Amino acid sequence: MIQISAIHMQDVLYKLFLKYKFTSEKAKLLAETYTKNTLDGVNSHGINRVPLFIDYIKNGSVKIDAEAEKGETFGSIERWDGNFGPGIINARKCTNRAVELAKLYGMGMVALRNTNHWMRGGTYGWQAADAGCISILFTNTQANMPPWGGKDSRLGNNPFIVSIPRKEGHVVLDMAISQFAFGKINDYKIRGKKLPFPGGWDNNDVLSNDPEKITTTERGLPIGYWKGSALSMILDMLATLLASGNSTYKVGQGTYETGLSQIYLCIYPEIFNDQGIQERLLNEIIDYTHDVEPMVSGDKIYYPGERTLQTRAKNQKNGIPVSESVWENVLKLSE
Amino acid sequence: MIQISAIHMQDVLYKLFLKYKFTSEKAKLLAETYTKNTLDGVNSHGINRVPLFIDYIKNGSVKIDAEAEKGETFGSIERWDGNFGPGIINARKCTNRAVELAKLYGMGMVALRNTNHWMRGGTYGWQAADAGCISILFTNTQANMPPWGGKDSRLGNNPFIVSIPRKEGHVVLDMAISQFAFGKINDYKIRGKKLPFPGGWDNNDVLSNDPEKITTTERGLPIGYWKGSALSMILDMLATLLASGNSTYKVGQGTYETGLSQIYLCIYPEIFNDQGIQERLLNEIIDYTHDVEPMVSGDKIYYPGERTLQTRAKNQKNGIPVSESVWENVLKLSE
Numbered sequence: 078m079i080q081i082s083a084i085h086m087q088d089v090l091y092k093l094f095l096k097y098k099f100t101s102e103k104a105k106l107l108a109e110t111y112t113k114n115t116l117d118g119v120n121s122h123g124i125n126r127v128p129l130f131i132d133y134i135k136n137g138s139v140k141i142d143a144e145a146e147k148g149e150t151f152g153s154i155e156r157w158d159g160n161f162g163p164g165i166i167n168a169r170k171c172t173n174r175a176v177e178l179a180k181l182y183g184m185g186m187v188a189l190r191n192t193n194h195w196m197r198g199g200t201y202g203w204q205a206a207d208a209g210c211i212s213i214l215f216t217n218t219q220a221n222m223p224p225w226g227g228k229d230s231r232l233g234n235n236p237f238i239v240s241i242p243r244k245e246g247h248v249v250l251d252m253a254i255s256q257f258a259f260g261k262i263n264d265y266k267i268r269g270k271k272l273p274f275p276g277g278w279d280n281n282d283v284l285s286n287d288p289e290k291i292t293t294t295e296r297g298l299p300i301g302y303w304k305g306s307a308l309s310m311i312l313d314m315l316a317t318l319l320a321s322g323n324s325t326y327k328v329g330q331g332t333y334e335t336g337l338s339q340i341y342l343c344i345y346p347e348i349f350n351d352q353g354i355q356e357r358l359l360n361e362i363i364d365y366t367h368d369v370e371p372m373v374s375g376d377k378i379y380y381p382g383e384r385t386l387q388t389r390a391k392n393q394k395n396g397i398p399v400s401e402s403v404w405e406n407v408l409k410l411s412e
Numbered sequence: 413m414i415q416i417s418a419i420h421m422q423d424v425l426y427k428l429f430l431k432y433k434f435t436s437e438k439a440k441l442l443a444e445t446y447t448k449n450t451l452d453g454v455n456s457h458g459i460n461r462v463p464l465f466i467d468y469i470k471n472g473s474v475k476i477d478a479e480a481e482k483g484e485t486f487g488s489i490e491r492w493d494g495n496f497g498p499g500i501i502n503a504r505k506c507t508n509r510a511v512e513l514a515k516l517y518g519m520g521m522v523a524l525r526n527t528n529h530w531m532r533g534g535t536y537g538w539q540a541a542d543a544g545c546i547s548i549l550f551t552n553t554q555a556n557m558p559p560w561g562g563k564d565s566r567l568g569n570n571p572f573i574v575s576i577p578r579k580e581g582h583v584v585l586d587m588a589i590s591q592f593a594f595g596k597i598n599d600y601k602i603r604g605k606k607l608p609f610p611g612g613w614d615n616n617d618v619l620s621n622d623p624e625k626i627t628t629t630e631r632g633l634p635i636g637y638w639k640g641s642a643l644s645m646i647l648d649m650l651a652t653l654l655a656s657g658n659s660t661y662k663v664g665q666g667t668y669e670t671g672l673s674q675i676y677l678c679i680y681p682e683i684f685n686d687q688g689i690q691e692r693l694l695n696e697i698i699d700y701t702h703d704v705e706p707m708v709s710g711d712k713i714y715y716p717g718e719r720t721l722q723t724r725a726k727n728q729k730n731g732i733p734v735s736e737s738v739w740e741n742v743l744k745l746s747e
Contacts, residue, residue: 151683153488154518183489184519186679211650213548227704227713239646241653250646252639274637282707300636302609304587307716311574311585314697315546318576318681318690326700344521346653348486355653362649365661369562372617378562381642 079404080396086124087112093127093411097134099141103166110165114197115397118388121260122197125403130163131410138335139163139193145170153182156320159192161335168195169204171341176208179343187341190322194218194334199251199385201341202240206247211344214238217313217325219334222255222297225306228282230296232309233325234258235316240382242346243359249382254309255297262288262297316340414739415731421459422447428462428746432469434476438501445500449532450732453723456595457532460738465498466745473670474498474528480505488517491655494527496670503530504539506676511543514678522676525657529553529669534586534720536676537575541582546679549573552648552660554669557590557632560641563617565631567644568660569593570651575717577681578694584717589644590632597623597632651675 087108094104115123133139143162147155155174159167171187178185195201198214205212218233234255241248257276265272266288275284277291277298284298285291299305317324322338346355363380371378392398422443429439450458468474478497482490490509494502506522513520530536530551540547553568569590576583592611600607601623610619612626612633619633620626634640652659657673681690698715706713727733 149684151518154679154683156684182517183486184521186519211654223707224701224704224713226706226708226711227701228707229704231700231704239643239650241646241649248646248649250642252636252642256636256639278707300639301587301591302635304591304635307585307587308574310697310701311576311583311716314576314583314694315574317697318693319546319679319684321684321686321689321693324693324697324700326696344489344654348489349484349491349654349656351656354656358653358656358659359649361661362645362652362659365566365659366559366562366645369559369564369566371561372558372563372613373561376561378559381646 078398079401081399081404082396083112083116083393086115086397086399089407089411090127093407096411097131097141103141103163106169107163107165110169110196110200114200115399116389116392117197117199117385118392119197119199120399120403121258124397124399124407126196128406128410133193133333133335136333138333145189145192153178153184154186154188154319157187157189159189161191161193164193164195164337165200167192168201168339168341171339172201172204172212172214172343173208175212175341175343176205176210176345179210179345183348184342184344186319186343188316188320188322189339189341190320191336192339193337195339197251198236198238199240199249202238202249202251203247205343206240206242206249209242209345209347211242211346212238212240213342214340215312215316216337216339217316217323217328218337220325220329221259221295222299222306222309223278224310225299225303231325232299232306233313233328234297235309235312235325237312241359244356245360246386247382248359248363248380249385251381252300254299254305254312256300256305257297259292259295259297262291266292413733414736416734416739417731418447418451418728421450421732421734424742424746425462428742431746432466432476438476438498441504442498442500445504445531445535449535450734451724451727452532452534452720453727454532454534455734455738456593459732459734459742461531462742463745468528468668468670471668473668480524480527488513488519489521489523492522492524494524496526496528499528499530499672500535502527503536503674503676506674507536507539507547507549507678508543510547510676510678511540511545511680514545514680518683519677519679521654521678523651523655523657524674524676525655526671527674528672530674532586533571533573534575534584537573537584537586538582540678541575541577541584544577544680544682546577546681547573547575548677549675550647550651551672551674552651552658552663553672555660555664556594556630557634557641557644558613559645560634560638566660567634567641568648568663569632570644570647570660572643572647576694579691580695581721582717583694583698583715584720586716587635589634589640589647591635591640592632594627594630594632597626601627
């Protein structure tokens with residue numbers, strides 16, 4: 078691993094995206110988002126993912142000039158069409174719009190179809206919270222988990238995000254419905270380690286913690302077994318029918334993972350002029366959790382998003398740890 | 413087990429609730445809901461729970477005359493105070509109100525504080541779907557799971573419900589954030605069986621599938637380990653701060669589980685006049701899932717809510733299976 082400063086990474090990426098014909102404004106937004114994702118420790122959906130994003134531009138899945146457009150609307154709910162533009166740019170815009178609607182109506186929803194991978198979903202949870210909004214966001218994906226009891230992967234891991242604004246640091250939950258991301262399973266494989274818990278099925282339809290076996294079958298385990306299976310399915314249903322977009326089934330019919338459906342739901346808690354009561358209630362829950370005796374002496378218990386803030390601060394100070402080969406690859410693309 | 417017809421059960425319960433001084437209208441609603449829950453196979457939050465509900469009336473946690481009242485409102489979002497009335501009656505009313513708001517605004521939310529156990533959360537998902545609405549509903553509870561890495565139970569299992577209306581049968585997900593309900597763990601204990609997967613921690617802080625050990629510690633496992641831990645915490649935060657109500661922490665300070673906070677969010681999909689497109693998209697996802705080859709030959713793969721419909725039909729035909737001792741107990745209470 079090498080250390081790269083956030084400013085330098087953003088600068089390199091900005092030039093890279095300019096080279097690939099993005100407008101200056103869009104190149105800036107993309108560079109900023111990929112850098113922030115990496116700064117927060119999510120390299121898998123930050124710098125590591127840039128080469129694949131470029132591939133998706135080259136194969137035509139991501140249309141660099143496309144813009145998300147508003148379709149049918151009804152009060153606080155709007156359908157948007159992403160027109161196969163970059164997932165990050167569409168997601169930024171739809172989060173902004175859901176925030177605007179929430180500030181007008183108390184709640185606001187954007188249901189987006191025909192978009193591309195938004196990289197780290199939590200990014201838009203942080204964005205909404207920075208704008209003072211609670212957010213509930215989710216996306217469908219290509220299939221990578223079998224429905225409970227089934228052999229083939231027919232469910233997406235459908236990342237699900239909830240964020241709550243808080244003065245001392247937002248609360249942000251960013252979780253895929255799979256027990257482990259395939260990127261994470263691959264990390265274990267490379268390091269020759271077993272997963273700490275079962276993460277998918279082997280060739281004999283037995284649950285396994287062997288990353289080698291799971292990456293072979295590409296059948297991941299949903300959180301909570303049958304529960305996550307049902308949750309993943311219903312999130313796909315909600316995104317698909319509210320956006321009138323592609324389901325995981327339809328997404329899987331193409332060669333590339335594109336044309337996704339996503340939900341951006343924001344709530345503006347300041348409609349209740351509570352004079353700090355909400356902040357106090359939030360801290361009451363956090364304090365109660367922090368206060369628990371750890372199972373392993375010295376361990377700490379965290380609220381969702383807390384460790385992200387720690388990683389962000391550390392990487393801002395020391396530079397962002399990046400794989401040397403990934404960074405070389407990105408530099409080569411920029412030449 | 414004995415078989416009781418739904419009509420007979422409802423009649424017995426109606427008279428029981430009249431005896432405990434509920435108005436005729438409320439006694440009817442309670443009897444109907446407890447019966448429907450049992451008809452759908454959820455005895456644990458149907459007939460089995462009636463004696464405990466009567467205890468809660470006797471100990472003053474449930475106030476039979478109390479009505480939920482509207483508090484602060486902002487457009488499509490309303491705060492209600494349950495005034496410690498029966499959880500079922502408050503939940504029915506708030507679901508109705510969220511449906512009304514959704515039909516006016518596209519989306520509607522009721523955030524309810526100071527209510528009691530709503531029994532089966534799915535009931536209100538079915539109710540919203542019958543009224544043509546998508547629903548996202550959740551409640552906090554007393555603590556019964558440790559936050560990830562902690563020793564004591566400080567998180568509720570916070571049931572989470574999502575429902576989608578569908579002509580051929582609604583899709584209804586009704587899941588607690590715990591891997592197994594304590595009632596279920598107790599069933600395994602009585603039958604002298606192990607859980608099929610770990611369901612909580614033993615006295616040595618080791619994950620266990622031994623129901624005896626888990627019921628001793630009362631430390632249940634969240635779905636997806638650290639993921640469910642974070643999900644449970646953030647659901648408690650949302651319910652608490654939107655309702656300005658009690659958190660799991662506050663609920664745990666009393667002797668009884670009362671004064672809960674709940675969210676009722678409804679969306680009215682007919683705002684998009686899609687002429688059956690949504691139904692088609694829903695069925696596309698269901699068909700894709702049904703179509704998967706099962707791991708165990710002869711097994712079927714279900715969408716959320718599908719088996720409930722099967723159980724309902726079976727029990728309507730053959731009568732509802734009820735534990736003999738539970739039924740005797742209920743009859744004694746009615747005398």
